[in-house]
Amino acid sequence: MTLDGTRALVIGGGGDGIGRGITRAFAAAGAAVAVADLDPERARVAAKEVGGTAVSGDVRSAADLDAMFAGAVAGLGGLDVLVTVVGGQVAFVPAVRLHEMRDEDWDLVYEVNLRYVARAAAAAIRVFLEQGTGGTIISVGSVTGLMAAPRQAAYGAAKAGLASLAKTVSAEYAAEKIRMNVIAAGAIATAVGAAFQDPEGVAEIPAGRYGTVDDVAEAALFLASPASAYVLGQQLVIDGGVSTRGPFA
Ligand SMILES: NC(=O)c1ccc[n+]([C@@H]2O[C@H](COP(=O)([O-])OP(=O)(O)OC[C@H]3O[C@@H](n4cnc5c(N)ncnc54)[C@H](O)[C@@H]3O)[C@@H](O)[C@H]2O)c1
Incomplete structure (x- = not known):
């Protein structure tokens, strides 16, 4: 899959996890990439590595x-x-469990998982419409949005909301060749993921291993490329089969 001639903005691309993996994969496929991150230095380093543009800011701020x-x-x-x-x-x-969750924590989780995505999608759509070229939006979600999310109620609810947003955006703008899809990631081996992934947990994953950043980046590459031109408003689940497990699996 090639992204030759494609211009992409990766919000959260400066970390050392999924965002950075997507930034690298896009650049390797020929895209010009802009990296946005809260930490200007992270954005600068990640953008420099791929000869791209660095921008910084807090996604909670319009x-x-x-x-x-x-x-x-x-x-x-x-x-x-x-x-x-x-x-x-x-x-x-x-x-924590729902009854222990503070209002301000719920609001923060909602802001950094769903509210900003809607704002960013709207901003991207305005650019796409002005260009008249169409465009693609990809949001990194989680299988937590598909299943029960014990002690992560706000996170699960916000990630579930991404699926609805992707369908609505695709329905509203399909005629203008604008589409949005979500990647529902499972347990991916990153620095953040390491906090709750232990070696025994692998037994719960049909694929027999934690996911890699590249597993997610490959999916993003597909959803960004013309190869997925007929894929609108979907969630692509990249979880090693975790969400396929029924009570007897
Ligand atoms: N790691 C997993 O197991 C896993 C599983 C499912 C879903 N996900 C999803 O993957 C995404 C994150 O991936 P990751 O953990 O590899 O992170 P990452 O290492 O790719 O980094 C995310 C970046 O976001 C930046 N950031 C944080 N708050 C910000 C803000 N307010 N404004 C602007 N930038 C900000 C950080 O500085 C960091 O560089 C999240 O959407 C998460 O829900 C991860």
Whole structure:
């Protein structure tokens, strides 16, 4: 799959996990990439590695998001693909049961997993419509949004919301060749993931291993490329088969 001539913005692309993997995979496939991150130094290093554009800001701020898009579009000369990677629960708030969850923690998890994605998608759509070229939005979700999410109720609910958003965006803008899809990632071996992934946990995964950043990056590559032109409003589950398990599996 090639992304030659494609201009992509990866929000959360500066970390050392899934975002960075997608940034590298896109660049290797020929895309010009802009990396957005809360940490300007992370964005700078990740963008430099791929000869791309670095922008920074906090996704919780509408003004910061506007500035990120302005910088990315200026640096890339336009935009064809948006990937949203920022998200999570354990990296942001304590993992507790619902009755113990503080309102402000729920709001923060919602902000960094769903609210900003809707804002970023809207910003990307405005660019796509102005260009008249169509475009693709990919959001990194989680199998947590498909299943029960003990001690991660806000995270699961927010990730589930991404699936609805992707369907609505695709329905509203399909005629303008704009589509949105979600990657529902399972347990991926990253620094954040390591906090709750132990060797025994592998027994619960039909594929017999934790996922890699490349497993997710390959899926993102497919969803960004014309190879998936007929895929609209879907969730691509990359979880080693975890979500296929029924009571007798
Ligand atoms: N690792 C897993 O097992 C796993 C499983 C399922 C889903 N996911 C999803 O993958 C995504 C994250 O992947 P990762 O853990 O590999 O992270 P990552 O290493 O790719 O980094 C994410 C980046 O987001 C940046 N960031 C954090 N808060 C920000 C903010 N407010 N504004 C702008 N940037 C911000 C961080 O600086 C970091 O560089 C999340 O959406 C998460 O829900 C991960």
